[in-house]
Amino acid sequence: MPKKDMALSDTMWQYRDVLFDLDTRMLRLAAGESIVERIDNVEDTKGNNGDRGLLRITNLRLIWHAVAVPRINLSIGHNTITGITTRVAKSKIRGQAESLYIMSKGLSGTKFEFVFTCVNPSSYREMKMRTTLLNSEEKLILLSLETQCDRIDGVWNLSSDQVR
Template identity: 35%
Template sequence: MPLHFMKEEDFIQFDREIRFDIPASQLKCINGEEEIDFIPQVEDTKGNNGEKGGLKVTNLRIIWFCQNDPSLNLSIGHDCVKDMYIRTADSVLKGATQSLYVVTKYESNKFEFIFTNYGVDSPRLFSTAQTVVRAYETSRTYRDVRLRGTVIKDDELKLLKHEKIISKVPGVWNVSSSAGNIGTIHTTNIRVVWHANAMPNFNVSIPYLQMEDVNTKQSKVGLSLAIQATKYSGGHTMGFRVEPQERLASLTMEIQQLRKLYFERPIFGIDYIIDDADKPTSKIPIKRREEDFVMEKEEALDVISQYYADSSLQRDRPPVYCPSLGLAVEALPEGYTVEKVWSDLLDTAMIAKQLEGKLMKT
């Protein structure tokens, strides 16, 4: 599949957003995004019950689209996924059957998605999505700003897979806090890491993916390297004092160039391979519709409302005291009890264990 190339200033972090009925151009894989699996004959049971479609799992998101009208689609970033489980759902195309529930949170809203395989029963709908999201969770260092991690050993940076050291610059002061600390900056093809010389665990790892701007700015200690994080990482600016001025200019230019090169071919760090034997032999045909479209605001809100985890509420419910747990918990939806929730979790665990056993045998 051809990649859809984007400039760094236009780069959309699809793994951190949930998007509904997006243009065809945004359904294409962007730089660094890879299609891991395609599962045909999947229904969006909650929002488009009865519509035939397909589900694509990439290293950044889960994409569902309608077979007859691709303008009906979903893009669910892995970062937004908070829980996944298996439970019975009522499908127009298959009736009551086991479905994949995906519980998400984006900004201040909770959404729930239900996907049902209406074709031949296959565990791939459950196993692929869950395994890829797990791989995403365990590789956050590639994509997130990290503080005080275990990244330095014997004064050397512990490299990630596919990571290469570009330069090591000693004598760099961290001026982001009131008490400056002298340390060392390491630049790689994936990130910039600074650590204090006296306390290696006092460090910060900044992926190029989360750099909004790299420049020199005046600080309380003079002209300094300033790295501004994106909105996804809080938008904070981190300052580093580098002397002499020639070395400051050289390091700033190096990081700017490395950031530019990174966006040409990003490394997201999610490694997962589907065995050829498990891949579908054919994909369902869809009507290609490349032109973009724009929904009216009222229509967009109506589409989104179908996926709220609690259709009666668009925000978290207030906490209440639960006598059986002895804790304050979020109020359960009408018709639910703590006992029913535990029962559903046990059922999900049993089904997942059975699926795992089948996969081990195959």
């Protein structure tokens, strides 16, 4: 059965796969799925450069769709994400701008790279789930308008049992 025709009741496909141009019903939240963050005015710079869209981050996936044409959309399951970083990219909406790069690998083994650019780039701080926020000198990389209030030594990184 084609992925576009999946039944709404299929379990956990939202978490495990990367899908494009889904029926808008498939973009609805599944049972147990909840929105963590919603970011307006996000451009899919690599795939739909110039189209403003909406990026929703849920506990299972990232959902992006063009505002003008919702049938142009993406669903990126969290389990497929292999890397997240920010770099400068050329956007039709913002010109040269810091953009969010998401690398993923679908169920078929196909690798994907997604580039999202937002009017408010500080929103990406919350999305850098699997990448470093420290430079080589162990100092926090600050975004514009951010300040570091304090530094606490001896904090454990429980994901890899390392002391910082």
